[in-house]
Amino acid sequence: METLDQIFVLAKHWLVARVPEPLAWLATILLSIGPLITVFASCFAITTIVERKALGRIQNRFGPNRVGPFGLLQPLADGLKMLIKEDLVPAQADKVVHLLAPFALVVPAWLTFSVLPFGRNMTVIDLDAGLLFFFAVGASSELAVFMAGWSSRNKYALMGAMRGIAQMISYEVPLVLSTVAVVMSVGSLSLPSIVEAQSAYVFGMPTWHVFTPWGLSGFILFLIAGAAEANRAPFDLPEAESEIIAGYLTEYSGFKYALFFMGEYLGLFAITGMGITLFLGGWTAPVSFLATTPSWFWFFAKFGAIIALFIWVRGTVPRLRMDQLMKFAWKFLVPLTLVNLVVAAFWHFSGTWQFPGAIFARWLLGAGFIGGAYVTLGRALHTNQFPPRVYAYAE
């Protein structure tokens, strides 16, 4: 079983041994980047088709089933179409910045994958400050959005870029704060050590962070803020078709549009990967007797589950208006993540309670505190709504 778990690591070492000595360092780099790019590019292709079929099924229709059996070759067709389509650049556009914008979005998106632990010692770069690297690289996507919006010299593009940046900045705060709770309880920024901290089993049950009160709410907050960061589902206002054509993507077509499209999905994959590593125990198996099964399998199983959740939410929740978006971030998510931090601190320091019902007492207190904050903040979110409408002439 051990070899199956380490199959990729052994394969890589075997291949690197084949390469003549002076080029060995190049081989190791390529052999870790190559599979990463192929795996996540195919994940991108699979997710596009799975998403369209699932959304179809949610809306009582089939979803693409023309290209290939059951429509499985649809991503190939989309990719080909994107390559063949004419790449229009508006005359007034700032050519250089217009060209650089998609690469400024895709390159950081790829960089964020280099830190995620996909399996037991299957992390491309085991950075000591891995989490900080993830957010540092993630923060540069706002710049790419601005470059795209401003350089296409189009009012809708600029409006979309402004909205996109405002949304990304205001949702980055809860995203980072919800991870601070994990860093506080684990005590390290390095992602493999965070996964290590969650790999113990207490009579069969894994000690994932999601099974603690602050972990559960932190995970939900992380996914919500992550969805907003990746312009997904209810927060896809910046490139909402019905609102402002395609926001900052208005003046892009052909390959550059495909790059943007891929950049967004890669952002979503990065957020999902980070959510799994921080809260769902990375590559650890859900039950103790399954611990011998390959670790990377569990990473991608959880990965599929969370992507399904994102697709499910996308099929259900209508798009948020700009002011609702901002109010939700600053008046609800940020205070709730701060409360979450407090509960994480309480959980950490109450770890030494020894009396019999300690675990339930801690759980009760933690969950009660977060639940109370959730309800009051939720109610506060809706108090200054519009006054109840009075119909003068209604009987």
Next chain:
Amino acid sequence: MTPLHYYLIFAALLFSVGLAGALMRRNAILVLIGIELMLNAANLNFIAFWRYSPTANELVGLMFVLFSIGIAAAEAAVGLAIIISIYRHHRSTQLQHVDRLKG
């Protein structure tokens, strides 16, 4: 290992580019960009000296740079806010226009 004075020369050059920009350009935002460059050049010096100092484990230089980055961010935010309010009042960010008005 690259000797220390390579970094110092690089920081000095960066500092003088920032200083030249701040002195030569008329636009308030460019002056602020120049100041940012000077600040970063100073940070680079700190890290270079920290890296080559015998007592590197004290992390003194590193700490200084962390605080300096924090302060620089605050300074940039306030500086840009001032520029916006100057613009709103004087309708232009050209520095020579600003000092002529008594406002």
Next chain:
Amino acid sequence: MRMLSDIPIAFLMIAAVTLVSAVCAMSLRNLVHCGLCLVLTFVGLAATYLHLSAEFVGFAQVLVYVGAVAILIVFTILLTRNAEVTLSPVSQSSLVGLGIAIAVCGSLVLPLVTSPSLRRLPAQSLAPDAQVQRIGEKLMAQYVIPLEALALVLTAAMIGAVVIAMRDDPERNDPSPSPQNQKDTGSVSNSPAGTALNSSSSTSSSQRP
């Protein structure tokens, strides 16, 4: 002659890229291009920090500067309608500035190159372990007072920036339009996004002659 592997290629490349983009940030005509070159400079500096094995500072630099300060600068460029204003050529008085800058540069670089002391300093071969754990402990133990002071400064700066840049709504607080607003011919619309909107649409250069 110095051996090929002795010349620090990586460092020279990073330094070259950073310096070129710094000069561009200072000299380009289109202000938004200046902002983007500034971002490249920040990334180059972060690469230098990584080269100096100060990982934490390198990532903090990218997060703070590329993630936040650059966006602030670019937003300010848009809000003050400088997006498509082509800047004036170098005037006479600024050559004096250049002179001063060159003098300062000379005064910095000359002692560096000539002073014998630097060459004697033995290069610290092994990288000091700037573990995040140790940085955290030091921040919380030895530098806790500066940390709290920094927190206060950041909060004050945030509130200050908002207060300075906040637009005082003439309709809301004092119904009588203040003199400053009457003088305005094209009254700038309220929301910053609106201003940015006008900036991209208004082709006129800055209203001053």
Next chain:
Amino acid sequence: MLGTGLIQGLMETAKNFVGSYHDEARLVTVQYPEEKIPAKENSRNFPFLVYDGEDPQAGLRCVACQICEKECPPKCIYIVKSKDKKPDYTGKAQLYPATFDIDVSVCMSCQICVEVCPFDAIKMDQVFELSTSDRFATLLLKKTTLAKPNAYFHQIHPTDAAEIDGRLAEEKRKAEEKAKAAAAAKAAAAAAATTGTDPKAPPVGGAAKSPTN
């Protein structure tokens, strides 16, 4: 409380998603080229000419009266009368169109030609798959392609077809009756001429009740 609405929504879409797999009734899509929805009876696309009997050209009901050509708003019908005549369903010799073209790219299927046609010769068809590769040639439907049997007419517009057939049959019967009466009157007159050979003898009341005009 905040979030309960979201949960209900998620449950609803989950029910849809799971339901779509086990009972097919939920899925409303018709896979167009393979399955087709039967056209509604009153749906119409472009006109076609109805003919009775087997021979499309001989049985054409159209008598080239050109009313539809004049009435057609976008002027997409083009008729050239024939020189000779052919008997129509009542046996009366009528003209027939030598050429009868409808430019389908111009026709807006407004059905005015059907309303004004006194002979129920032109009806609206339900065929909509008329896309062609070239722009002009095949979009001008000739008389040969336009002519379709009455049986087809029954198939697509059953009620109209039945009502029209009833009317035509009834007219045909009346016409035959009139023809029979005329033939009988002619036979009686011929008989009277052969018996008395006196030109003045008025026809005896025994003639059939021939209509006055």
